[in-house]
Amino acid sequence: MINSLRGMNDILSEDYERFTYFINTATEIAQKYGFHFIETPLLEETALFKRSVGESSDIVGKEMYQFIDKGENDVCLRPEGTAGVVRAFIQKKLDKAGGIHRYFYHGAMFRYERPQKGRLRQFHQFGVESFGIDSVYEDATMIMMVSDILKALGIGYRLQLNSLGDINCMPAYKENLIDYVRKCKDGICIDCVRRLETNPIRVLDCKNGSCQELYVDAPKLLQNLCPTCSNDFDTLKKILDDNSIDYEIDTNLVRGLDYYSKTAFEFISNDIGSQSAIAGGGRYDKLVEFLDGRPTPAVGFAIGIERLMELIVMPESLRNGYYIGAMDDEAVDLVIKLAHAKRKTDKTTIDYKTKNLQKHLKAADKINAKYCAVIGSNEIKDGTIWIKNLKEKTEKIIELKEF
Numbered sequence: 207m208i209n210s211l212r213g214m215n216d217i218l219s220e221d222y223e224r225f226t227y228f229i230n231t232a233t234e235i236a237q238k239y240g241f242h243f244i245e246t247p248l249l250e251e252t253a254l255f256k257r258s259v260g261e262s263s264d265i266v267g268k269e270m271y272q273f274i275d276k277g278e279n280d281v282c283l284r285p286e287g288t289a290g291v292v293r294a295f296i297q298k299k300l301d302k303a304g305g306i307h308r309y310f311y312h313g314a315m316f317r318y319e320r321p322q323k324g325r326l327r328q329f330h331q332f333g334v335e336s337f338g339i340d341s342v343y344e345d346a347t348m349i350m351m352v353s354d355i356l357k358a359l360g361i362g363y364r365l366q367l368n369s370l371g372d373i374n375c376m377p378a379y380k381e382n383l384i385d386y387v388r389k390c391k392d393g394i395c396i397d398c399v400r401r402l403e404t405n406p407i408r409v410l411d412c413k414n415g416s417c418q419e420l421y422v423d424a425p426k427l428l429q430n431l432c433p434t435c436s437n438d439f440d441t442l443k444k445i446l447d448d449n450s451i452d453y454e455i456d457t458n459l460v461r462g463l464d465y466y467s468k469t470a471f472e473f474i475s476n477d478i479g480s481q482s483a484i485a486g487g488g489r490y491d492k493l494v495e496f497l498d499g500r501p502t503p504a505v506g507f508a509i510g511i512e513r514l515m516e517l518i519v520m521p522e523s524l525r526n527g528y529y530i531g532a533m534d535d536e537a538v539d540l541v542i543k544l545a546h547a548k549r550k551t552d553k554t555t556i557d558y559k560t561k562n563l564q565k566h567l568k569a570a571d572k573i574n575a576k577y578c579a580v581i582g583s584n585e586i587k588d589g590t591i592w593i594k595n596l597k598e599k600t601e602k603i604i605e606l607k608e609f
Contacts, residue, residue: 213319213327224518225330228511229312232332232355236310239351241334244309246290248316252280258289258465258493260405264397269317283316287333288465288490288506289497295337296499306338312511324478324513333508334487337494340503342438345469345489346445348507352473352485353451355509360519363484364474365452368428368459369439370407370467370488375432380406382425390420410458418458426457435468442469461486465493469505478513485509525597527553529570532560533582540581544591544609571596579609 210216217225233243252272259265265285272282284290291309300307312332321327334351336344349365356363371379384406387394391402394409394417401408410421431439446453453471461470470488478484487507494502530545532538538558545556555573557566563580570578579593591609594601 211327213321215326215328221515224515224520225511227520228359228514228518229332231358232312232509233310235351235354235358236334239308239347241308241310241336244291244294244311245313246284246287246294246311248284248314249281250284250290250293252282254289254293254497255282255285257496258292259286260465263405263408264319265317267400269319271316271318285315285317287311287313287315287331287508288335288493291333291335291506292493292497292499292504295335295502296494296497300337301494301499301502304338306336308334308336310334324510326512330511331508332511333506335504335506337502337504339505340491342442342469343445345505346442346449348487348505349446349471350449350451352487352507352509356473356485359514359517361475361484361514361517362477364454364476365446366456366459366472366474367439367442367453368456368470369431369435370460370470371427371431371435372467372491375430375435376407376427376467379425379427379430382430383407383409386424387421393417393420407460411460421458428455428457438468461488465490465496467491471507475513475517477517483510484513484517523574525574525576527555527575528577528579529555529557529566529573529575530579530581531557531566531569533563533566533580533585535560536583537581537586540586544579544581544606548609567594567596 252270255270256266261267270282270285272280275281291311295301295307310333313330314328315331316328318327319325334348336348370376384402387402387406387409391399395412395414398409398412398417409417410424412418459470459472466488468489468491472483472486474482475484476482485507487505489505491503494500494504528548530541532541538560541556545554548554555575557569566580567578576597577593577595579591581591585591589606590603591606592601592603
């Protein structure tokens with residue numbers, strides 16, 4: 207027997223209902239905020255992610271599904287969504303057009319990592335990206351949108367905030383951090399040794415407990431922000447306060463990707479074990495420029511759908527549509543014809559096997575149909591059809607032409 211690959215799951219039945227409910231809910235909210243759908247390819251040039259996500263990240267260093275295709279191109283399955291949207295933004299020359307561009311997307315991402323609850327090798331994200339607005343008000347809008355989506359799904363959360371500074375304050379902070387970490391270099395993990403040379407602030411995001419103990423007294427970026435970044439962060443906090451969105455300050459929050467600057471945020475759930483981040487994002491004003499586009503301010507977020515599946519509070523499932531069944535063999539052709547016509551206006555399911563009335567009623571109830579309609583030899587003779595409203599528990603016989 208051939209099984210699915212490890213960490214790549216099928217989505218069936220109830221999971222599919224939850225999955226589509228999430229997509230529909232998040233899509234509706236994103237559209238209310240004025241965002242438009244974009245879809246990018248699953249397969250991209252590897253260089254796109256090395257230049258954007260950063261070679262210091264675990265994604266590029268360890269987790270990408272990377273290979274040489276038949277055209278000798280170095281390609282990979284996308285590990286995240288932002289880089290592809292930025293690539294499309296530049297390729298379509300929207301960076302040169304100016305103005306404001308707002309997009310949302312959803313789809314599969316791929317990372318070769320150890321599968322665990324809520325973390326798969328093929329997983330799905332819902333993401334939002336905004337280009338052309340150099341204002342912390344847009345950062346706040348992103349956070350409010352995530353909050354609206356989670357609240358609509360009935361999911362509780364804690365919001366964590368930090369600022370990563372910009373080119374005016376980050377370089378000096380990095381030097382201070384490097385000096386601090388080098389003093390305890392003998393005690394840090396291999397990954398932190400690598401990060402120290404590639405992107406030093408990533409050491410703060412290390413999941414190794416012994417490393418975190420060493421970094422307790424490390425310099426904090428929030429205490430080293432330039433006036434502009436500090437004022438922006440104060441403004442962001444005020445906006446959230448004014449809109450009754452609670453938050454915590456986490457000075458070690460740096461996100462897992464190299465392209466972030468200024469605002470960084472994560473939404474945390476205490477209900478999904480150790481993988482507690484369910485959404486996150488921030489500002490990445492330099493990424494368009496890094497990928498050879500015209501300098502363009504940008505901010506975005508992504509939500510991991512699989513991590514939310516068990517937390518989603520589904521609405522009450524309402525009965526809808528028709529189930530049509532045949533009591534006798536001679537009624538099967540008529541049932542097929544009626545169902546074909548009925549589907550022009552209503553969801554309609556049929557069973558090709560002849561059954562008695564109780565079995566048809568049981569089958570209709572199982573699929574949560576609102577109506578069970580049955581035809582036998584007597585109904586064919588009279589030109590009628592028997593219908594039961596499974597919600598109201600009422601039944602009647604009507605003429606076929608009325609049906």
